[in-house]
Amino acid sequence: QTVVTQEPSFSVSPGGTVTLTCGLTSGSVSTSHYPSWYQQTPGQAPRTLIYSTNTRSSGVPDRFSGSILGNKAALTITGAQADDESDYYCVLYVGRGFWVFGGGTKLTVL
């Protein structure tokens, strides 16, 4: 059973920088897991931010960036804005066509 881990919650000050992570309970995350990141506000469908580790989806501002940091995938938001307050989910490819989402991080901007 593959479990993808994310911080349950995080807070950042307006204008600040925050890094959310996405890990595995067993093993390290690499580019071979094709980590992707999604933003979701209440009552709305998810919006794709990043795919294949660090490729921004169309229309996503460059203050959102993806990377591998140590043994985890990471989403960094630079210059946080009030409307960045959302739930953020990562997903990892775990092989044989299967993908697993993390539990999500609730980001508060205050």
Add this chain to the structure above:
Amino acid sequence: EVQLVESGGDLVQPGGSLRLSCEDSGFTFSSYWMTWVRQAPGKGLEWVANINQDGGEKNYVDSVKGRFTISRDNAKNSLYLQMNSLREEDTAVYYCAKGQQMGRWGQGTLVTVSS
């Protein structure tokens, strides 16, 4: 802009069946893997199933294997999810998404399984 529109969600009793549809208004539907993702009320996202471009490869999360069937009709730019033997824990908003990496999402359709 690519639009994915899901339909078919409803209230159904445990043990019942439902068929969800997802229509893609874009021109490249047949070139992409397609994915179903669900979100139970107040919970996170759960990957459910995906299907390759010609329908020859299908993958399912363990909890739906043997009960759900993903399919597609490229002539109709449409994706389907046939859900049988529904359980209360299948209650969720079901989203279709374009690609294995889920680059574009529909608005979702609500499935409620309850007696």
